[in-house]
Amino acid sequence: MYVLHIWDQAGVAFILAKFQQINGNESKVIRVKNGDKYGIDEFYKEYGLFVAPEELVYKSIEEARKADVIHVHSLPEMVINIRKIYGGSKIIILHYHGTDIRGFSKDNSRTFSLRNILKPKNIVKKIKKRRLHIKAQRLADRVIVSTPDLIQLVKGSVFLPNPIDTDHFNNKKLKKERSVDISKGVIVNSEVTNIELAMNYCKHKKINLNIDIYDRTKNPIYYKDVPNFLKKYDVYVDLRFVNRKLLKNLSKTSLEALACGLKVLNYKLEYMDNLPSEHCPTNVVTILSSIYSHKRNRSELIKLELELAILNMIYGVHILLRKLLKYK
Numbered sequence: 001m002y003v004l005h006i007w008d009q010a011g012v013a014f015i016l017a018k019f020q021q022i023n024g025n026e027s028k029v030i031r032v033k034n035g036d037k038y039g040i041d042e043f044y045k046e047y048g049l050f051v052a053p054e055e056l057v058y059k060s061i062e063e064a065r066k067a068d069v070i071h072v073h074s075l076p077e078m079v080i081n082i083r084k085i086y087g088g089s090k091i092i093i094l095h096y097h098g099t100d101i102r103g104f105s106k107d108n109s110r111t112f113s114l115r116n117i118l119k120p121k122n123i124v125k126k127i128k129k130r131r132l133h134i135k136a137q138r139l140a141d142r143v144i145v146s147t148p149d150l151i152q153l154v155k156g157s158v159f160l161p162n163p164i165d166t167d168h169f170n171n172k173k174l175k176k177e178r179s180v181d182i183s184k185g186v187i188v189n190s191e192v193t194n195i196e197l198a199m200n201y202c203k204h205k206k207i208n209l210n211i212d213i214y215d216r217t218k219n220p221i222y223y224k225d226v227p228n229f230l231k232k233y234d235v236y237v238d239l240r241f242v243n244r245k246l247l248k249n250l251s252k253t254s255l256e257a258l259a260c261g262l263k264v265l266n267y268k269l270e271y272m273d274n275l276p277s278e279h280c281p282t283n284v285v286t287i288l289s290s291i292y293s294h295k296r297n298r299s300e301l302i303k304l305e306l307e308l309a310i311l312n313m314i315y316g317v318h319i320l321l322r323k324l325l326k327y328k
Helices: 012-022 053-064 076-089 111-115 120-139 148-153 195-204 223-230 252-259 281-293 298-326
Strands: 002-006 026-032 048-051 069-073 091-096 142-145 184-189 210-215 235-237 263-265
Touching: 002 012, 002 053, 012 026, 012 069, 012 281, 026 053, 048 053, 053 076, 069 076, 076 091, 076 120, 091 120, 091 281, 120 298, 142 148, 142 281, 184 195, 195 210, 223 252, 235 252, 252 263
Parallel strands: 002 026, 002 069, 026 048, 069 091, 091 142, 184 210, 184 235, 235 263
Antiparallel strands: none
């Protein structure tokens, strides 16, 4: 079986491809070359097919001709394009990883939610985006989400734990002996999280921990160097506020930290010690094989078709009103 992964998020597609190959399947990831500032593409280059930005769509469609399964990460429009070309002859999977379906506002202020969302053009923008997602979900054979909280956002989706490459992230060759007392922690600022809210939360909850803040948006850490970076610390603080909400799942970096032997302080302010077995890559790939072989039931598709019909009607009314107002 040949599995083609289209796009990658935080190395997930590459790890899946790597361990699918170990299982005896052909598997590759198609990506835009020179588009990764964290060095993930370089680290897993033997599992990748790298193309120019303007080539991504047609090269993906071309490569999909040879594949049995097309596993699309975070690009719903690609599901639509490939289904249009190949009809029902291919198994197509749509995989969401977080803000691709949850959404993210760079403006984390309280004024955003009321002032901007209620603007007519923003309402229409949201409807168009929702239509795209629903259409892609309806055309996909299965829809996967990477964290349990996303299930409520995607009807009929199935949860697949994020795989952690335990060949790369492990507690071998620790840089220093671990201290008995938990003392030195790190919290990483990312493009989608609000670090100020996280630190205020720690202060409010009186977390007795010396926490370093590392801003990866200004100083990216290459993927190959992440294990050694993490091993400088005793605790990874996994408190992530996105759109002013505290996420109730473990981030991929926190899972990598657990694999490296650190403790993780989770959203419940509880300390975790070990990488949960469901995130071991061999287990994830086994679950994924089962997902590939089972299609959704008809009732799930009917719900999607109904929602798409409603969205199309609302959007159609909007277009008609615009035309009427234009010619008044």
